[in-house]
Amino acid sequence: MSAKDLQSDPAATFERMTYLTGKAQQMMMDFMARQEPATPSANIDPFGFADMWTGMTQAALSDPVKLAQMQMDYVQESARLWQGFLGGDMAAPVADAARQDKRFKSESWESAPAFAFIKQAYLMTSSYILDAVGGLDNMSEKDREKALFYTRQFVDAMSPTNYLLTNPDVLNATIESGGENLLKGTEHLLHDIENGRMRMTDEDAFEVGVNVAVTPGKVVFQNRLFQLIQYAPTTKQVYEIPLLIFPPWINKFYILDLTPEKSFIRWAVEQGLTVYVVSWKNADESTADVVLDSYVKEGFLEAIDQVLADTKAPAVHTIGYCVAGTTLAAVLALLAERGEADKVKTATFFTAQVDFEDAGELSVFIHDGELMLADENSREKGYLDGRAMATTFNMLRSNDLIWNYVVNNYLLGKDYFPFDLLFWNGDATNVPAKWHQNYLKDLYRDNKLVKPGAITIDGTPIDLTKVKTPSYVQAGKEDHIAPLKSVWKLPKHFKGPVRFLMAGSGHIAGVVNPPSAKKYQYWTIDGKLPDTLEEFQAQASETPGSWWPDWIAWLTPQSGKKIAARKPGTRKLKAIEDAPGSYVRERVA
Template identity: 65%
Template sequence: MVAAADIEGLAEHAQRWTWLAGKMQQMMMEFLAKESTDGVVLGPDPLGLVETWSKMATAAMTDPGRLAQLQAEYWRDAATLWQAFATPGEVKPPELPADKRFKGQAWSEMPAFDFLKSSYLLTSQYVLQLVGGLDGMDDKERQKALFYTRQFIDALSPSNYVLTNPEVLKATVESKGENLLKGTQHLLDDLQRGRMTMTDENAFEVGRNVAVTPGKVVFENRMFQLIQYAPSTANVHETPLIIFPPWINKFYILDLTPEKSFIRWAVAQGLTVFVVSWKNADASLADATTETYIREGFIVAIDAVLKGLGVKSAHVIGYCVAGTTLAMTLAFMAARGEADKVKTATFFTAQVDFSECGDLGVFVDADHLKAVKELSEGKGYLDGRFMATTFNMLRANDLIWNYVVNNYLLGKDYFPFDLLYWNSDSTNVPAKWHAEYLEGLYRDNKMIRPGAIVIDGTPIDLTRVHTPVYIQGGKEDHIAPARSSWKLTRNFAGPVRFVLAGSGHIAGVVNPPDANKYQHWTNDTLPETFEDFAATATEHPGSWWPDWIDWLTPQSGKQIPARTPGKGSKGGTLTAIEDAPGRYVRERAG
């Protein structure tokens, strides 16, 4: 017989869940009533996915024998998995890869969820094996098919749904559904701002606790502000350093907290450090192309520093797309007899040969290029939130689905993390430049063909660059793969040093020595291939920054009294305009 108290408890629970469902529905309806759909309406299949799936199906049927073999192997392993689940300890389950999405104890302690997780991993493994081995598609088609298949598989993970994630179910029961209510509010807030929140953004402010290395904006034009940092040593090397960060992100990735700041560290090594802070693109930069960035950006910044300090040359660094553009700039200067203005050039995770550019190559087919042009139509620039989503898709489990689970399903409070704050502080880019970059470099790979690119009437030829260069690649870089960064060594005519850093596109670069993290590999000779470099390189623990400064210092000239920002040589153009980090870096995308 059911006790009255039990009946009351059931009624209370039913009332609670009815209220919760109604409240979530009300929140959604209020949001939809308040927000109106605005912006570009793309076609029914803007990325050509239907065509891709069709090609995959056709390719799979061209080799029915292989398809039948994979199906047989899959059903064999699936049957083994079921037997291992039904008779624990008697049958060994198939070996499956470790996956951090399922690291919680509940996934292995509860048999039903353990089986669900294992079934998902087994099926994913075979699907990717099938798509990756399709013979009826060319390499680019297969790469695109594999990329979108991986996106589809990641989206279907049982960790992403309330009823198939034991940790979410537990949190839902314990909080009486408050996690879902809070998660719904997080979702609606993100829909309103047009991007996913990854961290507590109120915990950070540019100029307050990120981008705080002291200095002055000493020059500006419509493209950039030039920051000169205050010295921290009595004397400095005569040759200054100019850092060109990518304009698809903000420069302060190199100046996060003082402990992580490459800029602060470089200043402490006795260098006069300048950083270019790019203008966040708006309608005023609708005309900007690669040539604009070279002529009004790189060349102007280098000339301003040389004239302002009264020196003949400077060290320069180019990071990511700025490294690619720096390579063009060096070739442009060499062709015009001005190569001596750059003493050395350093490249952080940059590419010039895009034949092995990784998953980003997926986004340069005709369908995607058309979609990008439609998104920027009438504005002259591409919203940085679109770019951010594209890069997040390259690591969807870490940068998308992880936050779907934590923010929307578990309803967790946002954790303050400076790197994620920077990652969310996206930038707009000029539409003309973006289309030119994707089509001319990623699609047509023009940079490695002498004369294929012309800047201000001057044909570009990288083999005419004799400037000493230092090239850093990231072992796990998913944006500029290490093998692709290595290709820079084959395109310059001068002395080259290549260093492979542990980790990826960001952590591989931003790795201060005091952190004692990761490792790096060096080779005092320069082998012919990346494989030969990897096979013969020497591994060193920790950061590669000391190796770089040991390479740079002998080429940095004599010691002179430290320079005060904004007080350059007589007749120079460097004057203090405002305190670092300046106005441009505070402009938001949108």
């Protein structure tokens, strides 16, 4: 029976909807029958929500005049919106969506008066709520940021776009498909619940080593923490100084090797560099003891020494991305303290922080309850489930990375679109729980890395101000994970020459922006950096396109002479298996 038949035959419509409802209920019952009963948590408020809401209430009541004025403004705007709806005049909206707000892009939100009213009422109310929380005076800045973050999560969740009866696109799809969209959406939902994460793309369309992470190379070394990959040269000659890339171990390394067109690794090889990449092991019970010392000694220092032994080069170029960049800074400080700084010729930092005073919205998760949960994981499993960390990052952009997929996957019941970046984003990585707890406590909470001697590695207190290694610091203008104003502070703690670059876009697109894409732009200043970020932004020169050519122009003059290309597995380090190796193929269950 077609959608047209359903609309013209109420009895058939009722019969069809009854069938679909019954089938959906049966799917849910079958799903629930397969589940094991949950164990209740011993701590009913691990993240301190009760304290946060109490503090918000006290701060609001401390200025009753301001609160009363905001309430009066809200009532007046509500009355004007209601009068406009009753009078059929919605031409001058009380509130409207921001131009970049994709939730309300459908024409139905404007053409149908009822939905125009729903949209404007929601936008007006959400704006009032966020302004009220953001304007609380008698709270610390960190408490206000935390309250505002969780209030925004609530406001985003309550958007009319997220519900069947208040989303015109979902209603239209339900009528046109005879409700099949909701049945298919239920199937998607139950599958995702069973697997503990929300799918964002057609994951069957990709396979690591087949159509992502395909740059040719060999695994030439491995230990319990990482596999070392050397990539096959594409030029007859290469620079003497090799490049060693340290990706973050909270994600898979192939964000830098998605498709050939987007691959930073492939592009770096094409520039005449001998490229090595660390592929971290997915944490499990065997890495329960791993902490920062482990990553430094068994990871960074081991990889540096192996590359130096394999190439017989006098030093290595290094790249550290995100948390690996943070750790690379600690490694440089340790080498400086030991008189071994000359092992590293240059250090490049992709969206990395060392000073966590302005670490952004991720700081809202730094609460004793969060640390306690990490400690529980350490005792019980030894690792933090990567899906939990992925959800945390998705919450930073909940409309784009959570609710957008709730609507498309569960309400509209759309087929999953194949997208390599979303496949990588869903390829979660476990991290050692003990390391995770110490990282949150020592860096995010206590900001020890920028305090000389506050962190000790392998018995040696470290001091970032002793780092003189030439450095290239890349920051994302719109980065939600490593905020621009936080990354900006990194050069201030080093004593060596630093080139700072602000790239357009954020934590991923700001890094993975090949020249062939001709997207975004970047800003730089030649010579001494100004004292403040505001001065940098005012004085910096803008260049359209990818920043990669700027980086290679900075790197190659420091790369030594040209020599014959080095083929992987032909010197001291022998080939173990083909790239991308087995560690990267390990998936969270």
